[in-house]
Amino acid sequence: MLDNFELIARGFALACTFENLLAVIFGAFIGLIVGAMPGLGAITGVSLLLPLTFGLSPTTAIITLASLYYATMYGGAFSAILLNIPGDTPAVMTALDGYKLTQKGLPGKAMCSSITASFIGGTIGILILTVAGPLLAEVGLKFGAPELALLILFALTSIGWMLGEDIPAGILATALGLMLATVGTDRAQGLTRFHFDLVHLYAGVSFIPLVVGLFGFSQVIGMFMDRHREQAPADLSIRSCLPDRDDIKTIVPISLRQGVLGTFVGVMPGAGATTASFVAYIIEKRIHPRRQEMGTGSIIGVAAPEAANNAAAAGAFAPLLTLGIPGSATTAILLGGLMMWGLQPGPLLFRDNPDFVWPLIASMYFGNLACIVTAFLCIPLLVRAISISTRTMIPVITAVCVIAAYSINNSMFDVWFMVFAGMLGYGMQLAKVPATPLLLTFVLGPMLETFIRQSFDMTRGSPAIFFRNGICMTFWILIFIVCASPLVKYLSKRYRSEHS
Amino acid sequence: MEMILPVFAVIAGLYWAVNSFSYGMWVMDGPGGGLFPLLAGAGCVVFGIVLAVRQLRARNHLFPYQAVYPPLAVTGIIGCCYLVGMIPALTLFIILWLAGVERYRIAKSAAVGIVTGVVLYLVFVWWLYVPVPWGLLEEYLY
Numbered sequence: 001m002l003d004n005f006e007l008i009a010r011g012f013a014l015a016c017t018f019e020n021l022l023a024v025i026f027g028a029f030i031g032l033i034v035g036a037m038p039g040l041g042a043i044t045g046v047s048l049l050l051p052l053t054f055g056l057s058p059t060t061a062i063i064t065l066a067s068l069y070y071a072t073m074y075g076g077a078f079s080a081i082l083l084n085i086p087g088d089t090p091a092v093m094t095a096l097d098g099y100k101l102t103q104k105g106l107p108g109k110a111m112c113s114s115i116t117a118s119f120i121g122g123t124i125g126i127l128i129l130t131v132a133g134p135l136l137a138e139v140g141l142k143f144g145a146p147e148l149a150l151l152i153l154f155a156l157t158s159i160g161w162m163l164g165e166d167i168p169a170g171i172l173a174t175a176l177g178l179m180l181a182t183v184g185t186d187r188a189q190g191l192t193r194f195h196f197d198l199v200h201l202y203a204g205v206s207f208i209p210l211v212v213g214l215f216g217f218s219q220v221i222g223m224f225m226d227r228h229r230e231q232a233p234a235d236l237s238i239r240s241c242l243p244d245r246d247d248i249k250t251i252v253p254i255s256l257r258q259g260v261l262g263t264f265v266g267v268m269p270g271a272g273a274t275t276a277s278f279v280a281y282i283i284e285k286r287i288h289p290r291r292q293e294m295g296t297g298s299i300i301g302v303a304a305p306e307a308a309n310n311a312a313a314a315g316a317f318a319p320l321l322t323l324g325i326p327g328s329a330t331t332a333i334l335l336g337g338l339m340m341w342g343l344q345p346g347p348l349l350f351r352d353n354p355d356f357v358w359p360l361i362a363s364m365y366f367g368n369l370a371c372i373v374t375a376f377l378c379i380p381l382l383v384r385a386i387s388i389s390t391r392t393m394i395p396v397i398t399a400v401c402v403i404a405a406y407s408i409n410n411s412m413f414d415v416w417f418m419v420f421a422g423m424l425g426y427g428m429q430l431a432k433v434p435a436t437p438l439l440l441t442f443v444l445g446p447m448l449e450t451f452i453r454q455s456f457d458m459t460r461g462s463p464a465i466f467f468r469n470g471i472c473m474t475f476w477i478l479i480f481i482v483c484a485s486p487l488v489k490y491l492s493k494r495y496r497s498e499h500s
Numbered sequence: 501m502e503m504i505l506p507v508f509a510v511i512a513g514l515y516w517a518v519n520s521f522s523y524g525m526w527v528m529d530g531p532g533g534g535l536f537p538l539l540a541g542a543g544c545v546v547f548g549i550v551l552a553v554r555q556l557r558a559r560n561h562l563f564p565y566q567a568v569y570p571p572l573a574v575t576g577i578i579g580c581c582y583l584v585g586m587i588p589a590l591t592l593f594i595i596l597w598l599a600g601v602e603r604y605r606i607a608k609s610a611a612v613g614i615v616t617g618v619v620l621y622l623v624f625v626w627w628l629y630v631p632v633p634w635g636l637l638e639e640y641l642y
Contacts, residue, residue: 168547168551168554169551171547172506172547172551175541175542175543175544178536178540179513179537179540179544181536182537182540191523194516194537221567221570221571224566224570225566225567391604392598392602392612394597394602395573395612396594398574398577398593398597399577399594399620401574402577402578402590403586403620403630406586407624410631415574419575422570422571423571424505424508426567427505427508431505431506431551431555433505449531452531453530453531456529457530460529
């Protein structure tokens with residue numbers, strides 16, 4: 001432990017060079033912009049910046065890319081809160097309550113809550129990485145296909161709390177999400193399904209055009225239909241943006257627990273920041289004393305996913321650095337970068353290249369600080385954008401939706417699909433069917449299918465693998481509690497009413 | 501309009517459920533490619549019918565035809581992309597929408613359209629190298 005402190009102190013000293021600090025600030029600034037751009041995300045940002053870092057030393061280069069990576073988690077929330085168009089997939093859950101707060105005239109408060117939670121969550125992730133990085137990576141590796149399948153099953157059984165009061169509508173959205181998720185090549189067996197002979201659907205439905213359409217373009221249609229309605233006046237003063245004491249009391253505990261949870265989810269191979277934000281939202285919806293406020297425009301629904309996705313971004317570095325296993329697509333690109341610079345991530349990296357690993361971890365603290373400062377400075381400017389009339393915003397947001405959908409695969413098919421998703425989203429609004437369960441199953445459905453298939457392949461069809469260890473049993477107990485609790489509640493209510 | 505979603509869900513669900521059998525339910529000691537589509541399709545059919553019955557009882561079947569304007573506008577943009585390119589098509593769309601639908605002054609519409617077009621060009625084309633279509637302009641540009 002003492003060695004670790006000495007090494008991190010040396011890391012801080014090395015990270016504090018002018019070149020490295022400049023790299024942190026540059027990465028944070030670009031990450032915020034890329035994250036806020038609808039349709040672009042951490043993968044795009046890291047891929048675009050990677051060739052530009054070839055001229056830098058490996059330490060400075062990875063510091064720039066790492067800073068950009070977790071800054072995109074901050075930036076993704078901006079467009080989710082202000083326009084209801086998540087900048088990146090982990091920000092989908094933030095849009096649920098963030099945009100409702102904007103509609104209530106509190107965009108500044110939503111942004112500040114998001115940034116504060118991101119900072120706390122990110123810091124917790126980095127602290128855990130510093131203290132227990134190698135240990136954490138080993139725990140993450142205990143999650144094989146059956147454990148991950150049960151984790152996702154647990155998330156899906158918890159969907160009941162997201163369905164709202166209208167259960168049939170919620171289940172219909174879940175089924176629609178699963179249906180869209182089955183389009184394209186089945187990841188477990190390589191079968192192509194429901195592609196309608198369209199080559200663009202062979203790889204499945206693209207997530208970003210779906211999200212941009214479902215959240216953004218459907219919003220445009222809704223805004224167009226209600227454009228003559230009076231808008232809630234937005235409070236744009238700086239004082240109104242800053243969280244008050246009650247807000248801080250709400251945000252801090254959520255950020256602390258979701259920061260820890262997010263780090264663990266980030267460590268698991270294949271889970272990532274998106275899963276972390278989904279799970280965090282579901283858990284808060286289950287346990288928070290003011291959970292009924294979630295979904296109606298509450299800072300709880302903004303803080304939980306933001307803390308978790310930032311912590312997951314930091315946690316994803318543990319298996320990357322200590323075992324050479326990327327936990328997500330973005331860390332896979334970073335792994336490629338490390339190899340190009342002649343470094344071999346794995347257990348020996350900490351021993352053989354301490355002057356690379358520890359400055360990187362130290363720079364994360366500076367990066368997190370740079371992100372929060374830059375993000376707070378951006379708030380007055382971004383919040384001003386909300387005061388623009390809805391009638392002006394309609395064509396501008398439409399233009400952003402079109403180019404965002406196009407830019408993912410440089411394909412006009414995605415623009416058509418975005419229009420279809422927008423009409424589906426507006427139809428869902430009219431029929432009062434919630435969109436969140438659709439997105440949740442769209443993201444988690446293919447992962448669940450793959451992990452179940454892999455588990456059965458491991459044992460040639462024996463379901464015993466789903467009970468193989470304590471982790472599996474814990475998830476079964478959690479799933480049982482989640483499924484049984486509505487019945488227990490109903491029976492206890494009935495018992496009380498009969499005996500009163 | 502409220503009926504469109506349940507009807508769509510029932511039709512699509514039926515298609516998914518029926519076709520799922522061709523992918524197999526249990527293949528080589530594990531769930532086949534048809535199991536999840538069958539679950540999704542069955543869910544859509546059952547709960548689509550529940551919602552459709554509920555909407556029928558509500559007797560609220562006004563069709564807000566204006567809701568098709570934004571999708572139609574995007575269809576127009578896509579058509580224009582092949583003629584004048586994506587960025588000019590989006591700029592033109594903003595100008596025409598603001599002047600035609602929202603009755604803004606031409607100067608204000610043009611200012612909003614051009615500023616948005618320039619910002620989109622700088623971010624997506626100049627900085628991020630997104631190869632947007634340039635339509636017939638391509639011959640003159642390259």
